[in-house]
Amino acid sequence: MLLCRVSAVSQTLARWGRRPPWGGGLLRRAVSFTSSRCHGVGSGEGGARHADSGSAQGGYRDTVLLPHTEFPMKLSGQKLLDREVEIQQKCGFAELYSWQRERKSKKEFCLHDGPPYANGDPHVGHALNKILKDIRNRFEMLRGRQVHYIPGWDCHGLPIELKALGEVGTSGLSPLQIRQKAREFAEGAIARQKAAFQRWGVMADWDQCYYTYDGAYEAAQLKVFQEMFSKGIIYQDYKPVFWSPSSRTALAEAELEYNTEHVSRAIYATFPLVKPPPKIAAEKAGLEGVSVLVWTTQPWTIPANQAVCYMPNAQYSVVKRADNTQLLLVATERTASMAALLGTQLESVGTFTGSQLEGGICKHPTLPDKDVPLLPANHVTMDKGTGLVHTAPAHGMEDYSVASHFKLSVECMVDEDGKFTELAGPELQSLSVMAEGTDKVISMLKECGALVKEEQCVHSYPYDWRTKQPVVIRPSKQWFINTASLKDKAKEALQKVRVLPESARGSLLAMLDRRTYWCISRQRSWGVPIPVFYHRETGEPLINKHTVSHIANLFKEKGSDCWWELPIETLLPPDVLKKVSGSGPVADYVRGEDVLDIWFDSGASWAAVLQDPRADAYVEGKDQIGGWFQSSLFTSVAVRNKAPYKSLVVHGFAVSENGDKMSKSLGNVVDPDVVINGGQDPIMPAYGADVLRWWVAESNIFSEVQIGPTVLNLARDNIGKLRSILKFLLGNLQGFDPRVQAVDPKQMHYIDQYMLHLLREFSIKVTDAYSEFDAGRVIRTLQAFLTRDLSSFYFSIIKDRLYCEPEDSLGRRSCQTALEEILDGVTRAIAPILPHLAEEVYLHAPGHDQGETLFKSGWIKSSSVWRRPGLEEAVEGACAIRDLFLSSIPGKHAAQYDLTIAIEPGLLFELMESLQEEPTSTSSQLAELMMAARVSLVSELPCDLPPDTLLNHGTFLINLEGEGHQEHASKTCFPGNSFYGCHHIYNILWFNASLQLLVPYGASR
Incomplete structure (x- = not known):
């Protein structure tokens, strides 16, 4: 009976030229209701279309303007790819x-x-x-900036060299042959990586990349080097x-990784x-037989010992072992630890400061003819060992x-x-220092009675990465950069850099x-x-601005292979050599065989790639x-006295869903190719590139970033929900052309104007988040807007107006105007993250010419007109x-109720009157x-309230520019299904030159 009653009301209103009053939920029920007693729903003038003959269900459907679009709700599998x-x-x-x-x-x-x-x-x-870089680049391009981004490799x-040579090794190969194989390997890796980056949707000119x-x-x-x-x-x-013995080359600090489990x-x-220090010899007579006790984790270095160091300001003691007559010199504060280690008591014989040890001489334990001085040093610590450093x-x-x-x-x-050389003596020569060489040194110390204790030590030790x-x-003999001379400048330059x-x-x-x-x-x-x-005879290096400039020109023209290909007369021509005083003939010289550290290679990229003095971001x-942040900083500060970047963004590593390092x-x-195209395992379907991009955007990039089936499924589901909302927006814009049918903002319904106001706020938040490299905040802002402002609020309100009002009515066009702006704003907001989805939506969206693409049409077009006091x-x-x-009628439809709102005359009443001029509507x-x-x-509250009236009352507090206005609202309703509205306090605060509303008890919006 309820629905029939509603239908009767709808017919009456149709004759009056008004829309049906029920909400979208009841409308959907009415459309699907099949009772013959209710066949007249929506068939009057208020409906946009008249029912055709046929079934009642078909008739009801044809009386409303239902959404329609070719945009698919879901894409999966090969269709998605x-x-x-x-x-x-x-x-x-x-x-x-x-x-x-x-x-x-x-x-x-410029993102370098x-x-x-x-x-x-x-x-x-x-x-x-x-993808993280591409999100920012696409955002900057959309908002009108010219993006400078040149991908490089x-x-x-050595890693490329080793992989290129494989099991063949370098035996019998010339430098040019090694280089050719390494280049071919690098080119293959670059081709595979480049293809993947393109498939991920990364925007770049892939024919104009840089390669070291x-x-x-x-x-x-070389110009930077010079x-x-x-x-x-x-x-x-x-x-x-x-x-690195395993690589047979020197390494920089950045090429090391520390194994914390090294034993x-x-x-x-x-x-x-053998010679007591002069400052204590006279007053400490009878201390003959004292031995200095040292500790080291690298016994193989003992043969190369040249001194024993002490801390000048520390206290040292001569102690006597209780289990024998041995006298040992150790740091006073290490005595207790040494006693526990040796398993015996240590009796102090004498104590003095480290500075009193000056001038003392020891005998080398394995080299009887070698004297070892006691020397002061500030690097001596008391954390471990004996306080005396070998x-x-x-x-x-x-x-x-x-x-x-x-x-x-x-x-x-x-x-x-x-391996030990002949300088280490015949017993050690040719032994590996980290293996049998260590065994032999320990054995030699034991034989001469110098070994006091051996123990296993687990500690952090550098490894070749x-x-x-x-x-x-x-x-x-190596080439070095004096970083000590650059540190202060580098720190000063870094203070001017923004770090995220x-x-x-x-x-x-x-x-x-x-x-x-x-x-x-x-x-x-x-x-x-x-x-x-x-120089062939003296080994003296010949290098200056003339020789380096000449070589640089050759490299630019022919590539660095020419260093091995060309005769030395071409590399060092007479006219260049003449500029070097006292250099002699070219025949006196040979070319060097060392190459530059790859961190210097990449650290000089700012000089080879950047057009402006500094990039906006690394x-x-x-x-x-x-690594690269530091090498780029050192080279740039050395040459230009400034950092090569205005900001640094430091992100974490990708790890498994359990937080483990991938292995x-x-x-x-997790292979990104499998993420996109799917794998043999059913738990890894084809997700496509946009899911991979959503994963990047949604992650907290400043910590470790987890990836796996659970995370990817959630990303896919979130994109699915987004598609659903986009489909609703597109479906309700069928036949609408905003270029000719859009309603002026001032003529739009207040709720539609309000949504444009919210859209403007949304666009400001999204713009700020993108500018901060915070794509995660973009997604959170997007989801809040879609869920709270659109799905739960706006869409539930406007469906009657969209479906039931005449197609060209002001109310419906007003709603479509807002929907089109929302669609456009949301599509542009997601575009940097989901470029494939954004362009797909744009192909179906109204208001632009055929062939136009979203990324060529700019950023969100919000207007200050949408912000109306x-x-x-x-x-x-x-x-x-x-x-x-x-909230007071849970489980019931609002359209079943007549609602009366009673408010004392004042500001709040005037606000409500702006939404309803007539007393009843x-x-x-x-x-x-x-x-x-x-x-x-x-x-005012009606006096004759029926006994079954639901009654609530409350106070609304409005603060305008700091002035409080109390507005009392009494509420009641007419008999029957009746209710009066709200017990709520809200605050309107003056903030940042704009009015903001705070709802302490929470609104559904």
Whole structure:
């Protein structure tokens, strides 16, 4: 009977020329109702269409304007993949970058691409990085800036060389043969990675990338090298460096990874004191037989010992072992720990300060004829060991500093393969220092009675990041960058750089502090040759601005292979040699064989790629804090006294859903190609590129980013919900052309104007989030707008007006005008993240010419006209009433109720009158908002209330510019299904020169 009663009302209203008053829910029921008693629903003039003869159900459907669009609700499987590829081709993804570079623009946005390494297939780390960059680039392009983004690849280095040679090795191959194989391998990796980046929708001119093996790039790199050399920042020296026996080359700090589970055979050994320190010899008579006790985790360095260091300000004691007569010199505060370690009591015989040890001489334990001085050093600590440090200048950075200060010998007893040389003596020669060499040294210490204790020590130790094998420290003649002279400038420049997240700034500064010097020479073939010549007889290097400039020009023209291809007379022609005083003939020189560190390769990219002095942003993973971020900073500060970037974005790594590092052995590696195209495992269907992009956007990029089936399924579902809303918007815009049928904002219904106001706020929030590299906030803002403002609020209110009013009526066109603006705004908002979906929607959307694409048509077109004083307050006030009304009738339809709102005369009453001028209405904007059958707006509570009336009352607090206005609202309704609206307090606050509404108890919107 209820529905028939509603139908009768609808027929009456139709004769009056009014729309049916019920909400969308009841309308849908009416359309599907089949009772013959109700066959007249919607058949009057108020319906947009008349029912045709036939079934009642068909008749009802034809009386309303139901949504219609060819835009599919869902795409999956091969259809999804084909559609994405079709969109890329149809909408000109490949030409988009070139198009935007040719258009006129007042501002440029430069994101400098850090070169991925060309040594393997694309992985999810690539996807995270490249898509993150592309989201920002597409946003900047949409809002009218000319984007400068040139993808690049880091093409040199040992990993490529090793993979290219495989099991063949370098045996019998010339440098040119090695380089040819390495280049071919790099080119194959680049081709695979580039194809993947394009499939992900990354916008770039893929025919104009940069590669560190290009001659022009190498020439620009040598120019940076020359300027740094001319300033004395680059120099050659013989000093300890990290050396990889497994790679047979020097390494920089950035090429190390530290194994925290490394196990060393740590030892405690004695150095007999043969000459007591002068300051304590006289007053400490009878201390003959004292031995200095040292601790080291690298016993193989004992043969290279040149001194024992102490801390000048620390206290030291001579202690006597209770289990024998041995006298040991140790730091006083380490005595208790040593006693526990040795399992005996240590009795103090005498105590004195470290400075009193000056001048003492020890005897080397395995080299009887060698004296070892006691020397002060500030790097001595009391955390571990004995407080006395064994010092081998050839095999320690801090040890080398001591040797430099005290003029100690720096003899290297270890060759390039990590084996002892003949300088170590016949017992040790040719033994691997990290294996049998260590065994032999410990054995020698035991034989001479110098070994006090051996223990297993688990500690952090540097490994070659390529071969995963431990490194050693050994001296060799290398080329270095004096980072100590650049640190202060680098720190100052970094203070002017914006870092996201800000917490990464501390890591950047800490890395700078720890950098002692930067070894930039490598003993390999696949790289940019260091442009230096050496005298055949003296070994003196020949390098200056004339020779380097000549080599740079050759590299630019012919590529760096010419360093090995051309005769030395061409590399060092007489006219260049004449500019070097006292140089002699060309025949006296040979070309150098070292190549530059690949971190110098990529660190000079700003000079080879950037047009402007600084990029707007560098965006890379956190591993680049000690890598590309730092090498770029050092080279740029050295040459130009400023950083090459205005901002740094440091993102985390991609990990499994369990938070574990991805590993083939664990079987948790996620292949982006499988994500897009699907795999053999049913849990990994074809998700397409947009799901991969949504995963990147939605993630908290500043932490570890998890990926797996659960995360990807959620991303797919969220995109599905988005498609559903977009389909509803498109369906209700069928036949609407905003260019000729749009309603002027001032003539639109208040609720439609209010939605444009919300759309403007939405666009501002989205723009701000994109500008902060916070695509996750974009998605959260989008989902809140779609769910709260559209689905739960606006769509539930407007369906009657959309479906039941005449097609060309002002009310319906007003609604369509708002819907078209919302569709356009939402589509543009998602475009940087979901370019395939955005362009697909744009193909179906009204209001633009055939062939026009979204990415060539700009950013969200919100208007300041949409922000109207009073409009927000009126609608928000009505929403506050609506919320409690609906919450007080759970499970029932609002259209079953006649609603009376009684408000004392005043501001709130005037706001409600702007939505309903007449006292009672079934079709006012206030009635539409309330979704009730009829709304009455009165200034006082009726006296004759029926006993079954639902009654509520409350107070609305309105604050305008700090002035409080109390507005009391009493509420009641007519008999029958009756209710009066709201118990709610809302505040209107003056804030940032605009009125904002705060609803403490929460509105449904």
